[in-house]
Amino acid sequence: MSEEIIDNRTALLHNQRNVTTPRTTMESGGTTGPLLYAVVAAVLGMLQFGFNTGVINAPKQFIENFIRDQYEVAPDLIFGVIVSIFAVGGMIGCPLASWIADKRGRKFALLANAVFGVIGGLLMGFSKAGSSVGMLIAGRFFIGINCGFATTASPTYVSEIAPLRLRGAFGTVNQLAVAFGLVGGQILGIDVILGSDNGWPYLLGLAVLLSAIQCLMLLFIPESPRYLLLVQSDEEKAREVLSKLRGTGDIDEEINGMHAEDRAAKEEEKFTIGDLFRIKALRTPLIIGVVLHLSQQLGGINAVLYYSSTIFENAGLTVEDARLATIGVGSILFIMALVSIPLMDRLGRRTLQLWGLGGMAVSSVLMTAAFFTYKDNFTMSIFAVIFTLLYVAFFGVGPSSIPWIILSELFGQGARSAAVSVGAAVNWFANFIVGLVFIPLTNVLNNLVFLPFTILLIFFYVFVYFKLPETKNRTVEEVTAEFKK
Incomplete structure (x- = not known):
């Protein structure tokens, strides 16, 4: 399983070891409704990663039958391309997400991730109706970009909005979302649900629904306060967002901690x-x-x-x-x-x-x-x-x-x-x-x-x-x- 799930517990450990900052407020930060909502919206991308890794497994024979109807070639070879092109998209999505997250913000990167998911899901879902293996391959490629984006953008965003003492716990949510999506895709792929000759396009096309839900949820999440403070230099907006996420206006020490980490990084x-x-x-x-x-x-x-x-x-x-x-x-x-x-x-x-x-x-x-x-x-x-x-x-x-x-x-x-x-x-x-x-x-x-x-x-x-x-x-x-x- 390929996931750029950088362990946020490690990032927390680095911060604690390398930066000396007052910690009373940072350690007292807890969960709030806006914080939990933002975390769920972000990790839906990681759920997509797990889902699209496991979902291709069960309908293999039906997809190969579909390939036989279109081409006079060994279907297992084309099926291997359909499976592996997902990773090619991931190779593109990872660095692209990192660049966009730095240039346009974490929230914008997450939204772009969801858009790629919608495109990929539509192509896969309508590939059989369009009698096009090419649409299926293109859909898997776009869904790979979507998952490459997710494995970069989601852990970064979750790490930056989580309270210091909960950063490790929230970081593990990404890994759990991948596993949950994997199980979900495998369950939906059994023959009595969508693992059939007629059902497999809907099974793969479910990526549209997941990405659309994420896209709608992302419209109502804030930008990362760390990005606002350290990249856009908008401390007023960063304080406003952080106060909403923490449910308190007592956030001076956390803001000071971000400044201290930034100075250490620049040195x-x-x-x-x-x-x-x-x-x-x-x-x-x-x-x-x-x-x-x-x-x-x-x-x-x-x-x-x-x-x-x-x-x-x-x-x-x-x-x-x-x-x-x-x-x-x-x-x-x-x-x-x-x-x-x-x-x-x-x-x-x-x-x-x-x-x-x-x-x-x-x-x-x-x-x-x-x-x-x-x-x-x-x-x-x-x-x-x-x-x-x-x-x-x-x-x-x-x-x-x-x-x-x-x-x-x-x-x-x-x-x-x-x-x-x-x-x-x-x-x-x-x-x-x-x-x-x-x-x-x-x-x-x-x-x-x-x-x-x-x-x-x-x-x-x-x-x-x-x-x-x-x-x-x-x-x-x-x-x-x-x-x-």
Whole structure:
């Protein structure tokens, strides 16, 4: 799962470590109606990301039938393009959202995100009526831009409007929204709802409804007070918005804190993406972060998220049972999102990443063994499902979120933005590769299709064991000093 979900608990930790500010008011900030409304409106984009990641899974055979009606080519090849073009849109959406958010504001970026969702949903929803596979591919591309926007704009906005003491908790809402959207898409994709030959255009077209609802809700949210204060230099408007979000006019200390953080950021040397490759003290942590992002995608998780129905059918389940088992994939991710939150600061990033990668590797081996033996014993089909769900559970332990966290903990503020941008681009590109090659790989390797992922998972485990430092309870200065030695 590719999501630029930068852990806001980490941002909070950086602020607490690096900036000394009065904290009485900031820590007393709580939830208010306007704040909760703004958070919900923003994270609907992340729900879209989860929904559109999982929704393509169940209607695969019906979409392939639609492709056969239009072209005399292998439908699984075109279906792979439909799946993977989503990641190409994401690669474009991420940096575009970041640029727009800085130039026009966080709220405008969220609105643009919703507009891309409406366009993509309309194209997908009317693709069958228009007898156009091209419309379906274009719709997935636009919905990819929508999701790329969301993974950048939503976490940024939520982080900037949340009270300091609740920033970490609100940051996890993004991850939960992704998992909830994934489960929702999988449930709606079962055959008795919209997973049918007539229903799949409506299933994909639901993106219009989600984006339209978000677009309407966004009209009534305020701009980020941090953006108003630090980018537009409109302190009067920033105070007005912040007072409404906090439900109190006593916001002087929070305003002063923003000014202090801004001064600290301006005093720190800025680094470009090119500097990350030229300077050894920056290149080493960049390589670590990039490898962790590759481990998230090349470990094979999106092969399961995009194609779990096909995987379960190949393991001997009926089409109906395979779709029901697919719902378990999203449900496990949702549960693990809840479980991993308290473990992150208790056990540490390195420990959870090792447990996750090691568990995925073992589960992948067991999955492969079950795929080989299911024909002789139906019980092994059940074990194939269990091992697949176990694989997903271990992914949720660490690899689902730690790659997005780690770069912000390995780099100081001057290089952090460039490093996160590189990590996001690598993540989306690897997502594209997995989505494109999994079906052809299945045709070649059959029951051994997860063997390449297993080998890569072992490599990633060894790399993390020897190269990744633990960042729990360490300042950014302590971590970066280690790379300068």
